[in-house]
Amino acid sequence: MDNTVNDNNVVNSKSQIVIFQLADEEYAVDISTSKQIIKLSKVTPVPNTPQFVRGVINLRGQIVPVVDLRKRFNITGSNEKERIITVEVRDTLIGLVVDNINEVIWYEENEIEPAPNIEGEINQEFLKGLIKRGNRILVLIDLDKMLFEKINKIEE
Numbered sequence: 001m002d003n004t005v006n007d008n009n010v011v012n013s014k015s016q017i018v019i020f021q022l023a024d025e026e027y028a029v030d031i032s033t034s035k036q037i038i039k040l041s042k043v044t045p046v047p048n049t050p051q052f053v054r055g056v057i058n059l060r061g062q063i064v065p066v067v068d069l070r071k072r073f074n075i076t077g078s079n080e081k082e083r084i085i086t087v088e089v090r091d092t093l094i095g096l097v098v099d100n101i102n103e104v105i106w107y108e109e110n111e112i113e114p115a116p117n118i119e120g121e122i123n124q125e126f127l128k129g130l131i132k133r134g135n136r137i138l139v140l141i142d143l144d145k146m147l148f149e150k151i152n153k154i155e156e
Contacts, residue, residue, distance in 0.1 A: 012110060013108065013109045014109075015032070016031040016105065016107075017029060017104070017105060018030075018031050018085060018101065020099070020100065020101050021100040022070055027069070027140075028138045028140050029087060031104060033089055033143055035086040035093065038083065041084075042057070043055040043057055044057070049065075052069075053065060054097060057095060059095075064086065064094065064095050065095065067095065067096055067147065079099040081100060082098065082099060083098055083099075083101055085098060089147055092147075111132070112130070115129055125149075127139060
C-alpha cells in the first residue's frame, strides 16, 4: 500500500491489484495476497470436497488446494489457457484457477464503489466492490469471505 496527498491535502491510500479474466468479465484480487502465477499443472482430485475445489497440486513440495473460480461463481464454459494465481489468506496458500492474467494496476481506496445489491451468480458477500477504469469495470474479490465462507459464518 502506498499513500499520496491530493490537492485538498487528503491522504489517499494506493494499492495494487492483479486483474484476471473469467469468461468475458474482469476480476481482481489484492496483490498483497498474491504469491505467484503458474501454468495449470496436474491437479489431484480430493473426495468429498465442494464442487468448486478441483483438488490439490504439489507446489515445490507443498500441497496446495486449488479452487476453480468459474465453478465458484457458477460461470459455465472452460478455457484451455488456464492459469493458477496462488494467494495466501489466513496463512493458507491456495491456488485460484482463472482464464487469463490481464495486468497489475494501482488503484486508490476511494475508487472502490459498492457492488449493486441484486441477485446474481456471485454472492455479493464475496465482493469488496467495483472499480471503474474508463469503459472497464473491475470486480474486486474479498478472498477471505469467498474462501472461508463457512468459517466466517460460524464465527459470526
